[in-house]
Amino acid sequence: MRAVAVYRHGGPEVLTPTEWATPVAGPGDVLIDVAAIGVNYHESYERSGLYPRELPYVPGHELAGTVAAVGADVTGLAVGDLVASADVPVPGAYAEQVALPADRVIRVPEGVSAELAAAVLLQGLTVHMLTQDSYPVRPDETALVHAAAGGVGLLLTQVLRSLGVRVIGTVSTAAKEEAARQAGAHEVIRYTEVDFAAEVKSLTDGGGVDVVYDAVGRTTFEGSIASLRPRGTFVLYGQSSGKIPPIDLSTGTRGSIKLTRPYLPDFIATPDELQARGAAVFSWIRRDNLNVHIGRLYPLADAGTAQTDLQQRRTIGKLLLTP
Structure with missing residues (x-):
């Protein structure tokens, strides 16, 4: 399948379009046809080597897409469901398909598109953590x-x-x-x-x-x-x-x-906490009319350009990749 990989640490130029092994849904997993991928600063920290990762790897932690297959022992999700994740493991989200544990995905409610889900989930979870835990505002x-x-x-x-x-x-x-x-x-x-x-x-x-x-x-x-x-x-x-x-x-x-x-993974460590915070984020959109500004969509192969634009602060709002 098509993906973007990092074979050496460096600037955005090291993000390399490539072919990567197609994943398979194992027990407890779901296979997702990726529709939209969130671009985040965390990926630039890993790419540069500030947050070390074993090379080579496929970057990306945030995506939304449709369930293409479910592994054994998976309940509550079915082929065709629109889901999102802000906790994509190795290999990451910069790919056409991703397999990940079913308890690390959130079902996207009706009325929310894949692009909107990918644009809001990771940053929405971050905002929930910041305002409810890091400093509960009054x-x-x-x-x-x-x-x-x-x-x-x-x-x-x-x-x-x-x-x-x-x-x-x-x-x-x-x-x-x-x-x-x-x-x-x-x-x-x-x-x-x-x-x-x-x-x-x-x-x-x-x-x-x-x-x-x-x-x-x-x-x-x-x-x-x-x-x-x-x-x-x-x-x-x-x-x-x-x-x-x-x-x-x-x-x-x-x-x-x-x-x-604060470090977000510590605040979504359990499936129950992930689901509760995810539900709160989507309720902000559906109930409170939270406006999610999508600054630009890039083809997956242009991941380097997207990360460059993000780091150079050339954009407003959220950047997405589309496979």
Whole structure:
């Protein structure tokens, strides 16, 4: 079957269209005809070697598609069901077909397309973790959301707004500012033009925010810490700009802040938790009219271009591959 593989660590150019062995559904598995594949920063970390993986491998963790076959002992799923997964094992999702454990897929509800399911599941699960576990937000609090026009950022902004939280977003361009405002951000800072930490202090009358959600890492880290109120919480859930530098946590220097580094697999470790969080994500779409912005669709063979566009921040919203 057609797939994209990584044979050596490096930049997006190492993503190689190739032929890969066609998978078979073993006991407890389902075989999926892949319809849409989510493109995520995590794949660039693995591809570069920051998160080491044994070579060669097929990347990708998020997909949606139709069940083509079910293995022995599988119940509750049938051929033809539309399903999605944000937890695709090795080999990964950048392929025409994928076999994976049936208890790691979520049935997609009626009215939700494969493209929409692939665009929302991983980032929706992330937003659920961020707002319910990493820092359970409360009405009338203030949150700083970095990369507010990205896939997670747009979803996070909408969910925070629906929970009564004041959202301050950071973006790099005028187009991204407009997207963040449409998602519900109360204030938007173009971090390329001003010191975002100083702007946050001004917008909060010097008090700082209750929580910072930061997936950027190295270039925003110090400013994020400076933006917190005393006893505020810093949630670092990504590092698209690189690893964060060491931080001095000497008593009294940082205002009694809390730091947490959540890792999504720890929050969907059991089938029951995965299903519960997945149901919550799809309910946001069906009940709360959550808007999922699909920025662009790329042919599977153009995976390198998609990852380049993501890393260069040329896009707004979620990027998908289609086999």
